[in-house]
Amino acid sequence: MKISLIIPCYNEQEVLHKLYDRVTPVLEKTGDDYEVILIDDGSRDNSLSIMEEFHERNSKWKYLSFSRNFGHQTAVSAGIFYCSGDCAVIIDADLQDPPELIPDLICKWKEGFKVVYAVRKKRKEGIVKRFCYSAFYRLLAKSASISIPLDSGDFCLMDRVVLNRIKSMPESNRFIRGMRAWVGFKQIGIEYERDARAAGKPQYTFSKLLRLAFDGIFSFSTMPLRMTAVFGFIISFFSFIFAAYSLVQRIFADFFMQYNFKLVPGFATTIVSIFFLGGVQLICLGVIGEYIGRVYDEVKRRPLWVISKASGIDTEE
Numbered sequence: 001m002k003i004s005l006i007i008p009c010y011n012e013q014e015v016l017h018k019l020y021d022r023v024t025p026v027l028e029k030t031g032d033d034y035e036v037i038l039i040d041d042g043s044r045d046n047s048l049s050i051m052e053e054f055h056e057r058n059s060k061w062k063y064l065s066f067s068r069n070f071g072h073q074t075a076v077s078a079g080i081f082y083c084s085g086d087c088a089v090i091i092d093a094d095l096q097d098p099p100e101l102i103p104d105l106i107c108k109w110k111e112g113f114k115v116v117y118a119v120r121k122k123r124k125e126g127i128v129k130r131f132c133y134s135a136f137y138r139l140l141a142k143s144a145s146i147s148i149p150l151d152s153g154d155f156c157l158m159d160r161v162v163l164n165r166i167k168s169m170p171e172s173n174r175f176i177r178g179m180r181a182w183v184g185f186k187q188i189g190i191e192y193e194r195d196a197r198a199a200g201k202p203q204y205t206f207s208k209l210l211r212l213a214f215d216g217i218f219s220f221s222t223m224p225l226r227m228t229a230v231f232g233f234i235i236s237f238f239s240f241i242f243a244a245y246s247l248v249q250r251i252f253a254d255f256f257m258q259y260n261f262k263l264v265p266g267f268a269t270t271i272v273s274i275f276f277l278g279g280v281q282l283i284c285l286g287v288i289g290e291y292i293g294r295v296y297d298e299v300k301r302r303p304l305w306v307i308s309k310a311s312g313i314d315t316e317e
């Protein structure tokens with residue numbers, strides 16, 4: 001049995017040596033053959049030269065380097081594409097996911113599970129970030145057409161059958177944890193506590209996280225489109241009621257006057273409804289635009305990444 005370890009890295013020079021020291025003994029102890037694939041996602045620091053050093057020290061540590069920053073999900077996709085193991089484990093470079101959990105993942109895999117994903121029990125991150133993550137996963141679970149497990153990130157083990165399926169998916173908006181759930185088979189989660197970053201700064205900026213969240217929702221659900229129609233119905237319903245009320249008020253003005261009912265002058269209502277409807281229409285257009293943009297991305301059929309350098313991996317295909 002051969003295990004591939006896929007590690008996307010973007011500006012991780014502070015943490016790479018720690019990563020090497022913690023990962024190697026764990027993999028040696030499993031007794032299986034292994035390879036480690038580091039994907040340099042266009043780092044601007046010394047990450048690449050550290051990777052070269054690792055490869056010289058231990059040929060089981062391989063790397064490939066992107067020509068620019070393509071993003072975490074793309075880096076993971078490239079790892080899945082080029083790995084040669086019977087299974088692959090995806091792990092972050094920053095040691096937030098403990099490598100010591102890998103033997104447990106392998107153990108479950110050998111029991112027959114095709115996907116073993118790690119579920120974060122506790123996060124050592126700020127309260128705002130934790131709230132956002134938690135809200136996102138619950139929203140995703142409610143909206144997605146397949147069931148994507150709550151609070152599980154990309155830290156997981158996937159069997160060769162799952163890897164081959166994901167490899168054959170041509171989409172350019174990649175949301176690995178969704179694609180993994182889509183493939184199906186026997187999947188199981190195991191809980192762990194997510195550590196804080198070992199060193200260096202988070203490479204996921206707020207806008208990248210938002211992008212990932214959008215990819216998750218829009219790639220795995222058409223609920224936003226349906227919501228626009230629901231919005232439309234709700235607003236139409238209320239405007240009909242309001243129109244009927246206004247008509248009645250006009251016709252029976254004298255009757256209303258008796259009870260001291262003042263007629264609405266109408267100016268504020270007009271302005272408010274114009275702005276409100278304008279806003280709703282823009283939101284709906286935005287949602288439709290989001291899907292059209294994604295369709296546009298897909299029809300272009302651009303390659304997902306460009307490799308500038310690789311060692312130990314055959315990238316000529």
Ligand code: UDP
Pocket residue numbers: 007008009010011012041069070071072075091092093094096201202203204
């Ligand atoms: N990463 C990447 N490309 C990017 C951003 C991040 O390959 O554009 C990698 C990064 O090096 C790390 C992993 O993705 O190994 C997770 O990133 P980070 O720790 O910044 O995210 P967080 O843990 O805050 O979600």
Ligand code: MG
Pocket residue numbers: 092094096197202
């Ligand atoms: Mg991290």
